[in-house]
Amino acid sequence: MTLYDLGIEYLNQADILYNKALILRDEARFARGSIAEDINSRSLKFFTMAIECRRTGKYLVSYYECETNAKCKTQSAK
Numbered sequence: 001m002t003l004y005d006l007g008i009e010y011l012n013q014a015d016i017l018y019n020k021a022l023i024l025r026d027e028a029r030f031a032r033g034s035i036a037e038d039i040n041s042r043s044l045k046f047f048t049m050a051i052e053c054r055r056t057g058k059y060l061v062s063y064y065e066c067e068t069n070a071k072c073k074t075q076s077a078k
Contacts, residue, residue, distance in 0.1 A: 007060030014053035021046035 024043035028036050 003060045003063045007057045007063070010053045010057030010060060014050045014057060017046050017050035017053060021050060 021043045024039050024046060028039040028043060031039055
């Protein structure tokens with residue numbers, strides 16, 4: 001498995017996590033009180049994980065491009 005393949009897996013997992021977060025957010029609309037708070041908290045965690053997976057996936061997919069591209073090197077140094 002290459003870094004590109006691993007990056008694609010991360011991006012796919014980000015989509016799954018994001019969709020789970022959306023489902024939980026919709027469920028929270030019909031819940032009340034502490035149950036709604038719990039569901040919203042879980043939804044936020046899924047959104048956060050999705051963001052991190054997407055960020056990591058994009059980095060891994062573009063790793064080899066950045067290795068040969070001077071522009072990427074100067075941007076990552078900042």
